[in-house]
Amino acid sequence: MTVIEIHNLKKSYNPGKLAVNDVSLSIQKGESLGLVGESGCGKSTLAHCLLGVEKMDAGSIVYNEEPIAHANRKQLRNYRRNVQTVFQNPTASLNPKLKIRDSLLDPYLQFKDDLQLKHFHFTSKQDFVQQLLETVELPKGLADRYPHELSGGQKQRVTIARAISIEPKLIVLDEPTASLDVLSQGAILELLGSLQQTLGMSYLFISHDLAAVYQLCQRIAVMKDGELLDVFRKEEIYDSNRHDYTKELIDIF
Template sequence: MSLLTVKHLTKIYKEGRPAVNNVSFELKKGECLGLVGESGCGKSTLARCLLRMEPFDSGAIYFKEHAIEQLNERQLKPHRKNIQIVFQNPAAALNPKLKIKDSLIDPYDQYRKELHLSHFSYTSKEAFVKQLLEAVELPTDLGDRYPHEISGGQRQRVTIARAISIEPDLIILDEPTASLDVISQGAVLRLLTELRTTLRLSYLFISHDLAAVSQMSQRIMVMKAGKLIDQFSRSQLFAEERDPYTKELISIF
């Protein structure tokens, strides 16, 4: 079943070439779809458009077969709880003035009435935060600390915990390992893979790192200057018919 379908999405910033140019793709439930491309090719803009955080010029977005591109904020709300995002820089994605537990509880607080959690269960805030921290393999006493008191890798785990806290269908991972050291990168990728299975999540994995993307994803899309120039399954990565740009990316990694 198709979870997310994007048709001919185009986003043009004022007076310039399109940041996202006629992009179409389909993300199936349960899969991890990779999106690679160099910095500035429009990957993050695409992510923001999918989240309806950025207006776009034309195109259609279907989430679970509902067209969401025309909905206003109130109509979007039921869909919002099914899509979460993890950003590149966890230091910016966590409010430095709030304790970890207060940042973690935000999505749940917002949707508590309409949520039916299957993996986690809410009895009290403390217990819930503890479950979340356990799920991302963090010490359970971390909730009372501030973001600046923990390491970069731990911070990224916290933002992942926040994203999975309401058991969404789709998580957009916008370069989740770009600001981490190699060891943390590996650990975070492994954690994400495990969580996908246990929580039956789907990922749109955005990265400039083809190695990470090919490790995580079943299918890979290549973006260049706002256009999707290549789409293939992981097994086809080294196939002869790949686009020259893809081959260039492969040769780098």
């Protein structure tokens, strides 16, 4: 089953230059798709269009067999609930004035009227927060702390817990490990892998690190200068018909 389809997406910031040039991709249920490329290749722009942070110039995004451009308020709300995100910079993703508990509960409180959670069963909000912290392997005592009291790796775990709290269908991970220290990077990759096994959502994992993408994803897409050059299954990485640029990336790692 397909969770999301992107058809012929185009986006330009400067006249005459396309940041994303005619890219089509689809993500299956429970799959993680890796999107790899250098800085400036358009991978984050693609994610921003998907999340609705940026408006695309042409193309369509299809969710639940409906193009989201034609979605009504209710469908759009449903889309926003089901497509969550984790960004590169966890400090900028958490409101410095909110305790960790309140940041974690924010999506739940937004959507609780139309939520039917399958994995999380709880008796109180307090209980829910504790479960979320436990799921991302953080000490329960962090609930009453503020973001500045946590390390970068801990903060990224909080943003992951917040993204999974309403059990979305897809999480867009935009360089979630890039600003972290090497040991935290490995730990976050492992956590993301095991969460996917228990909760079954799909990932769009955006990174310039081919090796990290290889570790987490089943399928890998390669972008350069706004164009999608290569899409392949993980096992096919060393196939001789890989694009020359993909081979260049493989050589680096």
